[in-house]
Amino acid sequence: MQTHDATLDRLRTELAGADAGQAALETAVRVLKDSRPSYTWVGIYLLHGNELVLGPFAGKPSPHVRIPLGRGICGAAAAERATIVVDDVNADPRYLACSVDTKSEIVVPIMEGTDVLGEIDVDSDLPAAFGPADRELLEAAAAMLAPRVAARKGR
Numbered sequence: 672m673q674t675h676d677a678t679l680d681r682l683r684t685e686l687a688g689a690d691a692g693q694a695a696l697e698t699a700v701r702v703l704k705d706s707r708p709s710y711t712w713v714g715i716y717l718l719h720g721n722e723l724v725l726g727p728f729a730g731k732p733s734p735h736v737r738i739p740l741g742r743g744i745c746g747a748a749a750a751e752r753a754t755i756v757v758d759d760v761n762a763d764p765r766y767l768a769c770s771v772d773t774k775s776e777i778v779v780p781i782m783e784g785t786d787v788l789g790e791i792d793v794d795s796d797l798p799a800a801f802g803p804a805d806r807e808l809l810e811a812a813a814a815m816l817a818p819r820v821a822a823r824k825g826r
């Protein structure tokens with residue numbers, strides 16, 4: 672497992688070599704997925720109007736390719752503009768199941784100022800897999816991706 676800083680360094684380096692847009696998001700998903708064995712599924716949703724639309728992901732295909740704002744953990748994080756950590760997804764009534772093996776989840780908004788551009792969603796097959804270090808890592812990754820997502824949206 673890579674240290675937090677090593678993951679961010681690798682992400683920074685690989686993003687510098689990636690094209691803007693889709694390639695950058697694919698790179699981020701791959702780097703984050705490879706960084707921790709507990710990260711079973713890593714995906715990026717982009718906000719289009721009032722819907723989160725699934726972009727690049729690593730892991731099994733999800734049935735939730737479009738999620739309305741306010742629905743699921745993903746929709747809640749976008750509506751609240753805040754990171755949400757769920758230690759036990761089966762105990763959270765908001766949860767939209769992606770895989771029966773998933774036990775915990777973290778969703779981190781990708782923000783530009785107060786606007787939500789999208790989010791990083793990570794699922795784990797381990798319960799309570801996401802601690803403060805994961806939140807810090809993924810929030811730093813989201814901040815690194817924000818200008819690229821904004822550019823992709825033509826802002």
Ligand code: SME
Binds near residue numbers: 714738776
């Ligand atoms: N669990 C998410 C849905 C997306 S899948 O995890 C990939 C949610 O509750 O919003």
